[in-house]
Amino acid sequence: MTIDFELSPRIKATKNMIHMFAESAVRPIARQYDENEHEKPWDLLNMVQKFMGGGVAGAFGTEKKDKGEEKEPKEKKPRETNLAGAVTIEEIFWGDAGIALAFPGPGLGGAAVQASGTPEQKEKFLARFSGEKPVWGAMAITEPEAGSDTANIKTTAVLDGDEWVLNGEKIFVTSGKSALEDSEGFVVVWATVDRKAGRAGIKPFIVEHGTPGMQITKIEDKLGIRCSDTVSISFMDCRIPKENILGSPEVVDKTKTEGFKKVMATFDATRPLVAAMAIGVGRAALDFIKQTLKEEGVELRYGINPHRMSSLERDIMQMEADLKAARLLTWRAVWMLDNGLRNDLQASMAKAKAGLAVTRITQKAVEIMGPIGYSREYLLEKWMRDSKINDIFEGTGQIQLLVTARRVLGFTREQLK
Numbered sequence: 302m303t304i305d306f307e308l309s310p311r312i313k314a315t316k317n318m319i320h321m322f323a324e325s326a327v328r329p330i331a332r333q334y335d336e337n338e339h340e341k342p343w344d345l346l347n348m349v350q351k352f353m354g355g356g357v358a359g360a361f362g363t364e365k366k367d368k369g370e371e372k373e374p375k376e377k378k379p380r381e382t383n384l385a386g387a388v389t390i391e392e393i394f395w396g397d398a399g400i401a402l403a404f405p406g407p408g409l410g411g412a413a414v415q416a417s418g419t420p421e422q423k424e425k426f427l428a429r430f431s432g433e434k435p436v437w438g439a440m441a442i443t444e445p446e447a448g449s450d451t452a453n454i455k456t457t458a459v460l461d462g463d464e465w466v467l468n469g470e471k472i473f474v475t476s477g478k479s480a481l482e483d484s485e486g487f488v489v490v491w492a493t494v495d496r497k498a499g500r501a502g503i504k505p506f507i508v509e510h511g512t513p514g515m516q517i518t519k520i521e522d523k524l525g526i527r528c529s530d531t532v533s534i535s536f537m538d539c540r541i542p543k544e545n546i547l548g549s550p551e552v553v554d555k556t557k558t559e560g561f562k563k564v565m566a567t568f569d570a571t572r573p574l575v576a577a578m579a580i581g582v583g584r585a586a587l588d589f590i591k592q593t594l595k596e597e598g599v600e601l602r603y604g605i606n607p608h609r610m611s612s613l614e615r616d617i618m619q620m621e622a623d624l625k626a627a628r629l630l631t632w633r634a635v636w637m638l639d640n641g642l643r644n645d646l647q648a649s650m651a652k653a654k655a656g657l658a659v660t661r662i663t664q665k666a667v668e669i670m671g672p673i674g675y676s677r678e679y680l681l682e683k684w685m686r687d688s689k690i691n692d693i694f695e696g697t698g699q700i701q702l703l704v705t706a707r708r709v710l711g712f713t714r715e716q717l718k
């Protein structure tokens with residue numbers, strides 16, 4: 302199988318269209334929705350739903366299938382859904398990360414339904430994202446004492462007749478308010494059916510908006526991505542239908558963790574997309590400093606002997622190299638997914654590289670620009686704030702390095718913690 306990262310004409314056309322949209326509709330309101338953290342750009346969100354409903358959803362981790370296409374194609378024909386998603390996401394996040402994260406769509410919750418839901422569950426829970434009105438999906442894993450260490454999840458799910466009863470507290474749920482209060486969405490909640498079983502006992506459950514016993518208890522004020530809502534949710538005797546579990550309810554063998562692994566596999570699809578988000582922000586910062594330097598008559602001399610470069614040239618070329626390396630890792634990870642190859646290692650490598658690269662690139666960009674970088678008159682300081690999240694959510698940079706080290710060195714989770 303040959304790897305070819307020359308983008309297809311279809312992806313190139315989409316990339317250009319999305320870039321124009323990001324430049325004309327997203328970037329101009331970026332500052333406004335950074336300053337007014339808990340407001341939503343409803344006009345834009347309604348427009349996004351109208352023109353991209355389902356398309357943006359595809360870009361955010363769920364596969365949109367052409368009419369007539371088999372649900373699980375047996376034949377390994379090359380697909381580019383995930384590559385198209387990564388390219389699209391880079392462009393939108395170039396426009397603005399906070400606003401892009403606030404776009405309607407299935408989000409991580411929808412990705413989990415797509416990865417481990419039954420055909421009936423997919424039909425019931427994913428159809429709503431292609432409707433007229435914006436709808437959001439969310440995923441609630443993190444708890445006060447369980448983030449990186451997901452095995453420590455304490456939220457419980459107990460079967461009572463035809464219902465699961467959920468009790469516990471979730472924190473830092475992206476788009477939780479959008480999903481549960483601003484639209485008819487849902488949140489996928491990770492809870493344990495058997496604490497003693499460890500990871501094997503942890504299952505994802507779909508909880509619909511408006512379910513009694515579920516309450517948003519806090520809305521975060523954040524450093525960056527301020528247009529995106531992040532909430533805490535409490536579950537107190539929250540009853541959901543028995544069939545709202547994703548995957549099997551069985552804790553087959555307490556020494557095995559297959560069910561847990563299947564849910565974790567959701568991240569193999571979404572981590573490269575988080576990397577693409579980071580790359581979009583990093584590119585915004587790089588474009589800005591290169592344009593500013595150009596306007597000031599500073600020429601960057603590519604191809605000269607490194608010993609003759611100025612420190613500014615060296616810094617900028619290093620930033621460009623880091624961004625390109627991150628993009629290549631990201632495209633490889635999504636290419637593998639499109640071609641039905643296991644990509645957990647590559648997904649973690651892409652996210653580890655992109656998260657760190659964009660954090661460094663935006664900080665360096667502020668340093669190079671000095672007061673222009675620090676002033677709120679420009680967006681550079683915002684990009685520096687927005688970038689850090691890529692090193693935190695969906696597994697921190699350290700966790701990605703840990704996953705990578707385990708796979709490269711052949712160690713188990715128990716051998717390398």
Ligand SMILES: Cc1cc2nc3c(=O)[nH]c(=O)nc-3n(C[C@H](O)[C@H](O)[C@H](O)COP(=O)(O)OP(=O)(O)OC[C@H]3O[C@@H](n4cnc5c(N)ncnc54)[C@H](O)[C@@H]3O)c2cc1C
Nearest residue numbers: 440441442443447448449473474475694695696697699718
């Ligand atoms: C804006 C925002 C949005 C979020 N959205 C969501 C969401 O939608 N859904 C959701 O469930 N969660 C979400 N999160 C939570 C996020 O995924 C967690 O914060 C993250 O996984 C880290 O977990 P933690 O907070 O428990 O930190 P900890 O795990 O306590 O980590 C603290 C520090 O210790 C390091 N560390 C931990 N374990 C190790 C180790 N074994 N080796 C080396 N270093 C280690 C970490 O890398 C980190 O630097 C969001 C967080 C933020 C800030």
